[in-house]
Amino acid sequence: MKQPIESARALRICLVCNTAFAIYTYRQGLIRMLVARGVEVTVIAPRDRTFDLLKEMGCRCIELHVASKGTNPRDDLRTMWSLYTLYRSVRPHIVFHYTIKPNIFGTIAAKLAGVESVAVTTGLGYVFIQQSRAAQIAKLLYRFAFRFPREVWFLNKDDQAAFLDQKLLVHPERARLLHGEGVDLDQFSFTPLPTRETFSFVLIGRLLWDKGVGEYVEAARRLRATYPHARFQLLGPVGVDNPSAITRADVDAWVREGVIEYLGEAHDVRPLIEAADCVVLPSYREGVPRTLMEASAMGRPVIATDVPGCRECVADGVNGLLCEVRNVDSLAATLAQMLDMSDDERRAMGARGREKVTKEFDERGVVERYKDVTRQLTGVSL
Incomplete structure (x- = not known):
């Protein structure tokens, strides 16, 4: 029989992801709340x-090998x-898993270790973009693993519908x-657009082909002559551990060509959003993209593809423009419209x-959801 948990200071919570960068970038509000309540937070x-x-x-940070x-x-x-061994050692009261491999293999490890877990599907990525054997195997693994979490969280209704329609959830009620x-609305404060002679587009995120970077570069090539004052920028890590990764050689070639400015990486994207006139994300599929929410919070119009996740953030003609996915002509026309x-x-x-x-994406509401599930699973109010 499990011992009752007397207070938040006795709680141990693990956050497990395929990159520490994503934990730091997207969950600072959650971490600040947990640490302030005295919870022992372990990032794996x-x-x-x-x-x-x-x-x-x-x-506390523990290194994990994830291929x-x-x-x-x-x-x-x-x-x-490795995760099973860590869970047996750390003895967390709850584990939150993010991204595909932690969601699948971490969830199974948590079940074997007798640990409560919540799976957060941050975006379905290549599993629902490609029609490959690996994608089919991933769906089978999802179907097996997702019978174990106490809850499965989806960031947009399209992803949730895909799992339900394809019967990947043994317990759909979870x-x-x-x-x-x-988004932290205080941290990403509104900054009015200034008037300037140049116009800067910026694509922010991991540099992946699945983010539509190739289409963005080709659209920039087409628009350079007609709009010489337009600048096209990329911001984010290159050569990341992902099947869709773009190489540094690709980026260097675009820079030499003069079609793209590469801004590197940034811990704090706010100055770069403020310096931009429009933030672009021509992705093939997303959870709900943080960069579009942050750009909108700071008062920047946005351009994205009409796909799951992006359409959650962009009301076409209201706070930005939508274009067709994998369509350079459509993206170029939309950039020109802006x-x-x-x-x-x-x-x-x-x-x-x-x-x-x-109205829709205040981070405080998300933190409350974490508080609710922690109270349900442990009896402790944060």
Whole structure:
């Protein structure tokens, strides 16, 4: 029989992901709340530059090997065994799993270790983009693993519907719609669009072909002659551990060509959003993309593809524009439409974006969901 937990200071919660960067970037509000309540927070992920930042926030960090690109069962079994061993050692009261391999193999490890878990599907990625044997195997693994979490959270209604329609949930009543992971509205404050001679588009995120980076580069090529004042920028990590990763050689070639400016990586994207006139994400599929929420919170109009996740953030013609996925002609036309707008039209679009994020994506509502599930599973109120 489990011992009752007397207070939040006795709670141990693990956050498990395929990158520590994602934990640090997307869940700071959650971490701040947990640490302030005295919860022991352990981040389990591959080591990267954010380990030290997470430790400064009060987290314990444990390195995990995850072969994000690989399909070798031995690597995945090693990941599962590592997590099982860690759960037996740390003895967390709840584990929150993020991204595909932690969701699948971490959930199974938690079940074997007798640990309560919640699976957060941050985006379905290649599993629902490609029609490959690996994708079919991933769906079978999802169907097996997702019988074990106490809850399965989805960030948009399309992803939830896909799991339900394809009968990937043995317990469909455990599905919950989180509607994005939220934005700190104080941190990403509204900054009006200034008037300037140049116009800067920026695509922010991991540099993946699945993010529509290739279409963005080709659209930039087509528009350079007609709109010489337009600048096309990329911001985010290159050569990441992902099947869809873009290489540094690709980026360097675009820079030499003069079609793209590469801004590198940034811990704090706010100055770069503020310096932009429009944030672009021509992705093939998303959970609910943080970059679009953050850009809208800061009053920037946005352009994205009409796909699951992106359409949650962009009301076409209201706070931004939508284009067709994998369609360079459509993206180029939409970028040109944004360039042809008046300053006042773009400012109004940005202001409506702030209103939308305030109403729909306030991070405080997401943190409350974590509090609710923690109370349900442990009896402790945070």
